[in-house]
Amino acid sequence: MIPTRSEEGREAVRWVEAHRSYLQEQAAVNDRLGQTAIASVERLRCAGLLGVSAPKPSGGLGLTSLHDVSLLVKEIAAADGSVGVALSMHFALAVYFARTAAASNDADLVQRQWLRELGSGAMVLASAVAEPGLEAWRPATEARKDADGWTVSGRKILVSNSPSATHLYTRVRCVGPDGTRMGSAMIPVAARGVEVLDDWDGLGLRGSGSGTVILDEVRLPDRSMRPGGPWGRPDPNDLEGRAAASIPIVAAYLGIAQAASDIALADFARDSPGVRRRSEATAIRWYVADMTVAYAEAEAVFQRSLERIDEVFGSTAPRSADSEVGRRIMRDCLIASLTVERETTRVIDAAMQICGGRAFTADHPLARCYRDAKAAAFMRPFSPPERFVEFLLPGSTEA
Structure with a gap:
């Protein structure tokens, strides 16, 4: 378990715990019907969770830590991957506004107004960036x-x-x-x-x-x-912002891995005695061990990358890091993304083996985890997602 770094972060995570059962119940319904989790988002909005980065006088918790916001997203995704991914950009934008406001007394008055609206629950954000076949730096809109x-x-x-x-x-x-x-x-x-x-x-x-x-x-x-x-070419000074926007999404996929692990371990623990007790089989016990290692690897790489990224955001004002620092934290974000993507798949595969054939039924929560996790390959921090290799190659100047 990655610890939060602030009391505001700990409080926000506790708020999620209070709504975990509701989110899990709604996740099954929404997945079966293919409907948007509007009720779950509304539940969190009414509870004040979507405004945690607003200042306390505006109704928030004053949460300005990107580290803790990412862990908040992870906990939401552990209850419902769809809601975690859906809200990851809301929280990334909100904490960016909060950091901007905290960096200077002369901060943009418009962003201060946005924070007030977030704190009151009047603002719920979506990021409308992607366009068919176009890079982020070449929008046709x-x-x-x-x-x-x-x-x-x-x-x-x-x-x-x-x-x-x-x-x-x-x-x-x-x-x-x-x-x-x-x-x-x-x-x-x-x-x-x-x-x-x-x-x-x-x-x-x-x-x-x-x-x-x-x-x-x-x-x-x-x-x-x-x-x-x-417009029309990568901006090296934009990498800092892209890393800040992307690491909460990576956290959401780690939350999906956490959910799969929890489901499988609970099933393994309650295996009742009988003619065929699966938990005693060597193969099943090996899958438990392998799943444990896979999740530990994903969590360790994510934690290290998150800490490195947060060190930059904790020591510099928004959009003030030089391009080389931006490239370094973007690389960290990519490494975390790829590792979490691969190890989450490994966790879910092992979890399905532990739970047996019923995990292959459409309404089983592991089936939902399996399908949700597949989206990670198309949501990598670098755009287009298949060009991440160019960014990681030694000596590459790709931005």
């Missing part, structure tokens, strides 16, 4: 500048948590008098021209609501658009 603000049009896919969200944090191609740049915008779901299609029908993570969002001539004021780096 376009924002055009005029005298009154911006007009945004485009199509986003795999927008996890979008059916539950009140706001979409998105990346766009900004076209203005000074040329073309990257930009990021906060778009209210209620804004005219926003259409959230609850059309997700995945093999796993069936409750994550990872559907399509259409933006059709959405009008935004200047304050809702934030300038970024160059």
Whole structure:
């Protein structure tokens, strides 16, 4: 068990424990029906859990530790992988806003307002970044500048948590008098021209609501658009933010491994005496040992990577780390992602052997873990996901 580093983190994890049974029950229902976990997200919102990074006067816990936010996501995912993945970006964005506000008394007033809305439960976030066949630094979604603000049009896919969200944090191609740049915008779901299609029908993570969002001539004021780096090519200064956004997602998959291990160990412990007691079989005992080692390996690599990433975020202001530091923590994040992906599969395979043939039935929680974990290969920190090797090769300058 990876310990939290702050009292706020410990309190947030305790809050999850209070709702674990509800999340587990809803996970089975949502998976069977293929419906978004709206009720589970709403339950956590009403409990105040989605606002933990807001300052205490605003209704939050003041949780500014990326380390502890990642462990919070892990615990949610251990109860329901879909909800853990769906909310990972909400928590990553919220803690980023909190760190920005804490870094300076002159922090962006808009982000302070977002924190107040998070603390009150009025803001639930989804990250609308992915587009079909396009890298993160080459979005086709376009924002055009005029005298009154911006007009945004485009199509986003795999927008996890979008059916539950009140706001979409998105990346766009900004076209203005000074040329073309990257930009990021906060778009209210209620804004005219926003259409959230609850059309997700995945093999796993069936409750994550990872559907399509259409933006059709959405009008935004200047304050809702934030300038970024160059459009059309990787920005080496963006790696810090990508690592911060990605490590909570990796934590969610570790939570899925934790859930599978817990299910199998509970089954192994309650094996009752009879003519055929599976827990006494050498093969089953070997699977228990192998599962234990696999989870320990995943947890150890994740913990080390999380600590290295958190050291950077604890000692530098947001977006102030140089590009080499950004590359180093992005590499750490990738190593954690690949290790957790592989070892989670190993954990689940062993867990299914321990539980026997019933684990192959569609409504068994291990069957859900198996399908949920398969999405990890398509959610790696580097984009496109299959190019991670280039990033890890010695001497590579790929960003």
